[in-house]
Amino acid sequence: MISFGIPYLAVVGLILIGLFALVFKKNLIKMVIGITIIESGVNLFLITLGYREGSIAPIYTSSPGGIMSLPVPQALTLTSIVIGVAVLALMLSLVIHIYRHYGTLNVNKIAEGEK
Amino acid sequence: MNFLPVPPEYIPVLIVAIPLFGAFLTPIISRINGKVRNIFAISILGITGFLVFWLSTEIFTNNMIYTYVFGGDSNVIGSGNSAYAIRILFEVDSFGIFMAIIAIIVAFIGTLYSYSYMKKETGLDKYYTLILLMTAGMMGMLLTGDLFNFFVFLEITGISSAALVAFWIDKKYAVEAGFKYIIISAIGALFVLLAIALLYGQYNALNMSVLANTITNFNLIDQIILILLFSALAMKAGIVPMHMWLPDAYGRAPASISIMLVGATLSSLYAVFRVIFTLYGKVFLSVSIQTLEFVTTANILGGFIVLLAVLTMLVGVIMALKQNNLKRLIAFAALAEIGYMILGLGIRLAAKSVIYDTEGTAISILNPAYTQAALTGSIFHILNDALDVGLLFLVAGAIYYATKETSLDRMGGLARNMKYTTIFFLIGLFAMSGMPPLNGFASKIIIYESAYQLSPLVSIIAILSSIMLLACFVKVFHSAFLGPKQPHLKNVKEVPKTMLVAMGLIAILIIIIGLFPNLVIENAVKPTVDAILNNTAYISAIIGGA
Amino acid sequence: MKNSEGMSKIVKTAASTIFVFTLIYGLYVIAHGHLTPGGGFQGGAVVASGLVMLIVVFGSSWTMKKIKEENLSILESFGAIGFIGLGFLGLLFTGIFFKNFIVGHNMFFGMIPDFGSTIANINTGGVLPLMNFAVGLKVIAGLFAIVLVMAHATSSYSKEAGKK
Numbered sequence: 001m002i003s004f005g006i007p008y009l010a011v012v013g014l015i016l017i018g019l020f021a022l023v024f025k026k027n028l029i030k031m032v033i034g035i036t037i038i039e040s041g042v043n044l045f046l047i048t049l050g051y052r053e054g055s056i057a058p059i060y061t062s063s064p065g066g067i068m069s070l071p072v073p074q075a076l077t078l079t080s081i082v083i084g085v086a087v088l089a090l091m092l093s094l095v096i097h098i099y100r101h102y103g104t105l106n107v108n109k110i111a112e113g114e115k
Numbered sequence: 116m117n118f119l120p121v122p123p124e125y126i127p128v129l130i131v132a133i134p135l136f137g138a139f140l141t142p143i144i145s146r147i148n149g150k151v152r153n154i155f156a157i158s159i160l161g162i163t164g165f166l167v168f169w170l171s172t173e174i175f176t177n178n179m180i181y182t183y184v185f186g187g188d189s190n191v192i193g194s195g196n197s198a199y200a201i202r203i204l205f206e207v208d209s210f211g212i213f214m215a216i217i218a219i220i221v222a223f224i225g226t227l228y229s230y231s232y233m234k235k236e237t238g239l240d241k242y243y244t245l246i247l248l249m250t251a252g253m254m255g256m257l258l259t260g261d262l263f264n265f266f267v268f269l270e271i272t273g274i275s276s277a278a279l280v281a282f283w284i285d286k287k288y289a290v291e292a293g294f295k296y297i298i299i300s301a302i303g304a305l306f307v308l309l310a311i312a313l314l315y316g317q318y319n320a321l322n323m324s325v326l327a328n329t330i331t332n333f334n335l336i337d338q339i340i341l342i343l344l345f346s347a348l349a350m351k352a353g354i355v356p357m358h359m360w361l362p363d364a365y366g367r368a369p370a371s372i373s374i375m376l377v378g379a380t381l382s383s384l385y386a387v388f389r390v391i392f393t394l395y396g397k398v399f400l401s402v403s404i405q406t407l408e409f410v411t412t413a414n415i416l417g418g419f420i421v422l423l424a425v426l427t428m429l430v431g432v433i434m435a436l437k438q439n440n441l442k443r444l445i446a447f448a449a450l451a452e453i454g455y456m457i458l459g460l461g462i463r464l465a466a467k468s469v470i471y472d473t474e475g476t477a478i479s480i481l482n483p484a485y486t487q488a489a490l491t492g493s494i495f496h497i498l499n500d501a502l503d504v505g506l507l508f509l510v511a512g513a514i515y516y517a518t519k520e521t522s523l524d525r526m527g528g529l530a531r532n533m534k535y536t537t538i539f540f541l542i543g544l545f546a547m548s549g550m551p552p553l554n555g556f557a558s559k560i561i562i563y564e565s566a567y568q569l570s571p572l573v574s575i576i577a578i579l580s581s582i583m584l585l586a587c588f589v590k591v592f593h594s595a596f597l598g599p600k601q602p603h604l605k606n607v608k609e610v611p612k613t614m615l616v617a618m619g620l621i622a623i624l625i626i627i628i629g630l631f632p633n634l635v636i637e638n639a640v641k642p643t644v645d646a647i648l649n650n651t652a653y654i655s656a657i658i659g660g661a
Numbered sequence: 662m663k664n665s666e667g668m669s670k671i672v673k674t675a676a677s678t679i680f681v682f683t684l685i686y687g688l689y690v691i692a693h694g695h696l697t698p699g700g701g702f703q704g705g706a707v708v709a710s711g712l713v714m715l716i717v718v719f720g721s722s723w724t725m726k727k728i729k730e731e732n733l734s735i736l737e738s739f740g741a742i743g744f745i746g747l748g749f750l751g752l753l754f755t756g757i758f759f760k761n762f763i764v765g766h767n768m769f770f771g772m773i774p775d776f777g778s779t780i781a782n783i784n785t786g787g788v789l790p791l792m793n794f795a796v797g798l799k800v801i802a803g804l805f806a807i808v809l810v811m812a813h814a815t816s817s818y819s820k821e822a823g824k825k
Contacts, residue, residue, distance in 0.1 A: 015309075022302075028294075031298065035298065035301055035302065035305075038302070038305055039305055042305055042308050042309050042312065045309065045312050046308075046312050049312060049315065049316040073312075073315070076263055076312075076315075079263075079267060080308060083267070083270045083304075086270075086274055087270070087274060087297065087301050090274055090277060090278060090297055091294070091297055091298070091301070094281055094290055094293055094294040094297065095294070097281070097284050097290045098287075098290055098291060098294060101287035101290065102287065110291070
């Protein structure tokens with residue numbers, strides 16, 4: 001019974017680790033990595049919803065027959081991964097500009113440097 | 116109205132597809148000339164605005180819902196009881212087209228203003244591409260009838276507006292504000308995606324009408340989904356206590372981008388209304404006796420929302436009193452106005468009550484008549500506030516363009532040189548603090564009256580915040596425009612004509628709505644409120660007889 | 662190319678050979694998107710990884726001199742216009758936005774396969790392979806431009822920091 005629920009436990013673990021990295025770390029790059037980990041967790045949750053026990057990939061080309069897992073969550077996950085790449089590119093570009101202005105990546109020193 | 120070459124069924128798609136096509140064409144057109152690119156962007160937004168206004172006259176007079184299916188022939192597959200709605204749909208009712216009018220006015224005025232405001236900057240082809248992309252994202256968010264489509268357009272709007280907030284990359288404050296905004300926007304969107312995944316796993320549907328038909332009892336999963344959706348969308352709409360990004364993003368962006376950010380924030384507010392009144396409509400709006408246990412749920416949620424609204428008003432006004440930076444002060448005033456919009460929503464939910472007869476058994480569920488008025492006032496206030504705050508941001512941008520100053524300590528005596536700007540600032544001041552005969556008065560008096568019948572304390576706090584906003588802006592007017600001239604501001608000139616035309620258009624709209632509020636309420640706001648509270652029409656446009 | 666920037670000559674030769682195979686594999690994934698797992702974004706990411714390998718091996722200044730950023734922007738716009746243009750063509754021919762107007766007719770991608778498990782036929786799919794090409798072109802140009810600009814930006818002020 002536990003083996004059926006392991007992906008859901010992994011989802012909860014990933015989201016909690018990502019939130020911890022976002023809230024408690026002081027480096028800008030580590031905060032960006034935290035957001036990426038949360039996004040991986042949500043994508044894993046989307047794919048796990050479509051799994052049926054003992055199923056094969058939902059492709060018709062030379063398939064051996066049997067139950068197929070749902071293809072709609074896989075399409076939703078693909079869209080979400082593409083959006084995640086775009087957000088990551090924008091965040092990293094802004095981090096490069098912040099480093100060029102302030103000279104440091106520490107959040108406390110940036111807040112001091114603003115005053 | 117047969118003079119258009121396009122039948123009205125195609126217009127919902129063209130409203131989103133034309134700005135998207137224009138955004139992809141802009142890098143190629145900007146190789147020709149700078150002026151051609153500006154005129155191309157303004158004309159694309161003008162065509163979209165014309166289509167939105169034409170569709171809105173159709174929907175407001177006929178009171179029907181337009182649907183459009185992508186890539187297929189009909190809305191549903193199968194018929195009768197086994198009809199599945201599995202394609203991506205656009206479903207436009209009065210509420211969606213009302214918000215689309217506000218968004219396209221804001222986008223058009225912002226682009227017209229930035230014709231001369233941003234003339235001396237470099238990298239302008241990316242600027243206009245991002246503006247057209249952001250308009251397409253806002254229109255898609257407001258017109259769609261499918262939850263995952265809504266998520267995609269929400270992310271498009273968030274990414275393009277964050278890139279525009281950080282547009283002045285040689286100022287270090289702007290880049291930091293853009294970074295804060297993109298982090299908050301990304302986390303909010305991820306939690307919306309988590310809620311959508313939970314909804315899909317529970318009910319096997321992503322279409323808003325099918326979900327509205329299926330959510331009838333309010334078990335634990337539905338409560339978790341409602342909390343996730345409400346918190347994430349409220350974070351993007353700037354409601355206390357998730358309002359931290361709003362003063363930075365509004366205050367440090369270019370002025371033509373601040374006015375478009377108002378449109379993006381109001382689209383997230385539209386989503387809050389949609390989730391509570393349409394997705395969970397059978398829980399919160401029903402008046403049948405079987406749903407007796409949901410009345411206390413509605414009251415608790417309504418009371419919580421009223422508390423958040425009051426906190427937003429107070430935090431916005433108190434923080435606005437002590438600011439020295441002009442744009443940051445206007446941003447806090449905009450935050451206070453968002454509280455007024457949420458107040459109507461809270462009153463509608465909190466005032467639901469049960470009527471018992473003499474033996475203690477329940478006979479009916481009652482929504483008192485003043486809740487309809489509260490919702491009308493809030494929806495009307497969304498339109499008024501977008502125009503008022505927009506005009507004030509444009510005036511602040513004009514001051515920055517002429518004097519290169521942002522701090523109120525170093526300004527003074529501008530009224531002699533910049534006459535038109537002073538007049539526009541006076542109009543914005545009186546409209547924002549609710550003085551007759553401008554449009555702020557018309558919506559705020561409805562909110563005061565209906566809030567008084569819920570609880571007098573809420574109404575007193577609302578009136579007090581209006582008065583404090585008036586005091587705040589009179590201080591700004593005195594220190595920036597009146598008084599002796601500062602020595603380094605001797606040679607300021609009036610701003611170029613395009614910026615004056617943009618500000619003048621909004622001022623004319625404010626005066627017209629202020630003088631004839633009944634016209635707007637009868638023709639535009641009443642169908643909108645009816646469409647919000649009419650869950651069954653939204654469902655039966657797709658499934659047909661639920 | 663000067664031997665002083667980028668990596669050593671052995672690495673440059675090996676990377677130039679491997680890049681051709683990466684390109685072929687990526688284009689295969691893009692072209693067969695309607696039959697096997699893959700499609701526009703996945704194949705475009707594979708080709709972009711091959712191009713990023715060239716940036717790593719040859720140095721970002723040399724690559725920036727060879728490829729200007731405006732040309733990448735034009736390529737990306739062509740990909741995007743192709744995608745939206747196919748949607749508008751569907752609106753023009755049949756009156757429904759994004760409708761598959763090629764399938765069923767006697768055109769290039771227009772066969773209809775049999776129902777159930779069959780052998781793959783690339784001549785099917787309708788407007789989907791064309792959209793895959795457009796999206797693949799856009800993703801290649803976009804991802805390559807992002808990494809190239811970031812590599813150039815970080816290398817230029819590490820050179821400034823090195824000079825101080």
